[in-house]
Amino acid sequence: MKVKIKRYINGEYRWDEFNIDAEGVTVLEILQKIKEEQDPILSFRAMCRAGICGTCAVKVNGEHKLACNTRVYDDITVEPVDIAPPVKDLVVDHSFFLNKLKEGKVWIEPLPTNVPVKPDELKATEKSWDCILCGICNYVCPAIQEDKNFGLPSTFTKAYRVIFDKRNANKEKLKDLVPLNIQSCTHCKNCTFVCPKDCNPEFLIKMLENTMLRYGLIKKEQQQDFGFLGF
Ligand code: FES
Secondary structure, X not given: OEEEEEEEEOOEEEEEEEEOOOOOEEHHHHHHHHHHHOOOOOOOOOXXXXXXXXOOEEEEOOEEEEHXXXXXXXXXXXXXXXXXXXXXXXXXXXXXXXXXXXXXXXXXXXXXXXXXXXXXXXXXOHHHHHOOOOOHHHHOOOHHHHOOOOOOHHHHHHXXXXXXXXXXXXXXXXXXXXXXXXXXXXXXXXXXXXXXXXXXXXXXXXXXXXXXXXXXXXXXXXXXXXXXXXX
């Protein structure tokens, strides 16, 4: 199998090609094999190897994927993700989207008493809980290219559970999301199509947006006109 890797080295990108004996293995296993057998300084990021920690996002054959849960059978290209500033080879700086969580104060503030939750109530926010902050939704988001203040799909996905989960339900926290320009979302659904955990960020953004409208925190006329998309 031929593996072409786009690497960021000393401020420039370059493509390196490796031949390895493998088939039906994950992209992460391929990267590890190359590092162990051919190029010990190849840099990439990974921890859990099980689709849980969210650190191993790369582009495989031009599409954003988690390296550890993407199996390949033929020649491939591997590149760093889009948007995030490169650090070394396939490693990028994730802080641009993690900082948005701080900006929106997306954290849980526990209620003074325990609140029992029924399984069907838990279901309402389970997609938000599933988010592993891999950032893939952000790397394909056109809204951040147009509006640097946009909060990003991963932030709103996490915010959904902070606001709607019965155990920490806190509509007051909606106010913290106002500076994150939720209405800059174009509802293109790129984030939903690529999410490796099927979190459906676009739907969660829509729900948050509707709730913010209902509470008068944003105004309808500020919404952009995407009439051709039929919303
Ligand atoms: S290594 Fe943890 S999600 Fe891939």
